[in-house]
Amino acid sequence: MEHVSDEPISQLIRSARRHRQLSQYTLARELATVAGKPTVTRDLVARWERGHQIPRHGSRQWLSVVLHIPQDRLDAAAAASRRRARLGHAVVTNNAPVKPGPTRRAQGTPALLPVFRSRVQAGILAATLLNPHRSFSLSELAEHAGGSLASVDKESRMLEVAGILTNRVDGTIRLMRAADGNPMIAPLTELIKATYGVPQIVGEEFGRIPGVARIVLGGTWAERFAGIPGAPAESLEILLALAPGQPEDHDPIDVAARRTQTRLKCHVHVAARPLEARLDYLQIPRQRRGQPVVEVAPVRPRQRPATGMPWPDGRTVLAKMIDSGQLDLVSGPAANSRPFMELAGRHLDAAEQLLGTSPPSAFLLLSHAAQLIASGLLAHQGLRTAVGASDHLAGDAVTAQFGHQFSQVELLRQRSAELKNPTSRDSRVTDDEVKTYLTTVRSLLSVAHNVTSTLGTFIQR
CATH class of the missing domain: 1.10.260 (434 Repressor (Amino-terminal Domain))
Known part of the structure; x- marks a missing residue:
């Protein structure tokens, strides 16, 4: 056949x-x-x-x-x-608007969350707020938001005036990113996460599962995303298409569903079926004939964490940090520990070269290296400190998990804060102090490398 x-x-x-x-x-x-x-x-x-x-x-x-x-x-x-x-299936991809039909609103009024000016604005916010440590060019934002360069430029400038975005110029390219220190960012991020951020989060969590070739979202949420007005979606209906010959393994699917529920704070219903069969949207959980669906691109992790080791005893501490909004669950590129560890190693090498010439500069590099190691350990588990979280949070989290040795992360941060005021008596630092902490941070980096070889993605019980 x-x-x-x-x-x-x-x-x-x-x-x-x-x-x-x-x-x-x-x-x-x-x-x-x-x-x-x-x-x-x-x-x-x-x-x-x-x-x-x-x-x-x-x-x-x-x-x-x-x-x-x-x-x-x-x-x-x-x-x-x-x-x-x-x-009659309306298939929506990414944040691209569907052509309005008799029951659909025009692009200017998003049905998914009508408080936004437009779908383009919502798409810009989804890209920048869910990736707060990354800068986007206007062309990248246009791709994410499904709008023209002119509309993206207009909306991003308005968001910049409001203090939600900030920009820098790299050559001839204007790069936009989420602003730091704005109290509106955290609640706005939660709104975006539950609405226009859904495709990204679903793509990240289910994209990490081996053999998932396609991800389709249906149900009420897809209707709102497509521009059909109505009551907000209370759950997500997801269909996974598995690559040929890939056996259905419920464990990673259940893990992805639980993490998605935690991140989006809504119920998730998942079904999986082989890609070889024709895709019948009636097999999406709770999907009715003729409802629109949303194709979600799987986001493959650059570094897939191992899953063979249980989490250390600090799981309860981390769960409380997640519940209180201090830690965020992340996946995809944001869950890659390698860039953190590599930059920490370069900081250590640079600090060693500054010995004898500028001990305060060397110490600041050591402190930043320790923070990077803590952030890398969290990233490897699919975690990230939330926007506006306390500066000591990363150090507290890894100390709770990996023992007293990592309390040095917070001690170094406190000491570096003193060095940032050159008029203070506490701003003086010696070569011996730098040499001692250079050994300490190198030891932390070595332990972190060993831990990440067996540590898995964090899941709340």
Whole structure:
């Protein structure tokens, strides 16, 4: 029997583009170059990825060349998209707006959370507030928000004036990120997390499961996301499509569901089925015929944590920090400990070089290295200090988990705070003090490397 693909071409193009690490602008430029057609623009690529337009046969030929996808796979995906359109399923991807129908609101008034000015504004907030330590270019925000550069530029400037975003210029590129110290950020992040941040969080948590090829959200939440007005969703209905030959393992699915419930503070209903079968949206939990669905791109962790070791006795302390909003659950790239550990190692090397020339500078580097080690240990478990949390939180968390040795993280932070006031009597530091703490922090880094080789992702009981 001939296999019938159910992968929409919008999802296929977006996944392949991201795999090649291309922006929509770069893909459009490469297509225009190989095809010799300047009419291929970023807006056209965006329409393909939103499902608003199916690439014609000629365009699929060039997409095959640029994205390294077999032509027959693109043709099958295009046919799948046409079948879905005939069945009346509105498929939404990322934050892209659905074309308004008789029962749908216009793009300017988001039904999912009407307090926002527009879906573009909500998309910008979802990208920046859920990734508070990352900067975004306007083109990246346009991709996340599903809007034009002009609308993203306008909305981001308004958010900057409000003190929610801040910007810096890198060459000719303006980079935006969440502002620090604004008391509105924490409650606004919670609103975004429960609404327009749902696809990212679901993609992170279920994307870490081996063999998950596609993730589909349905039910009431998908209706609100698609622009259909109504009561807020009380739960999430999720369907996982497993790669061919991948056995269904309920343990990691249950873990992802529990973490998703904790992060989003709502009930999660999950079903899994093989990708080989045609995707019948009636098998999404509690899904009715004709309801819209949302395709979510799985976010693969760059460094998948081991799961063989139980968490240390500090689990109760961390659970209380999560419940009180001091720690956030994270996944995907934010749960990668390697950048923290690598930067801590570079700080240690730099501090050693500063011995004898600038002991205070060396000590500040050591203190920051210790904080990075603590943050790396938390990241490896899928945790991050919340925006506005106390400065001592990371040190307290790892001390509760890994023992008194890590109390040095907080002691170093307190001592470095004294050094930041050069007029204070306590701002003096000697080479001997730096040498002692250099050994201490190197020991912490070594212990952290050993711990992360067996430590798993944090899950509340």
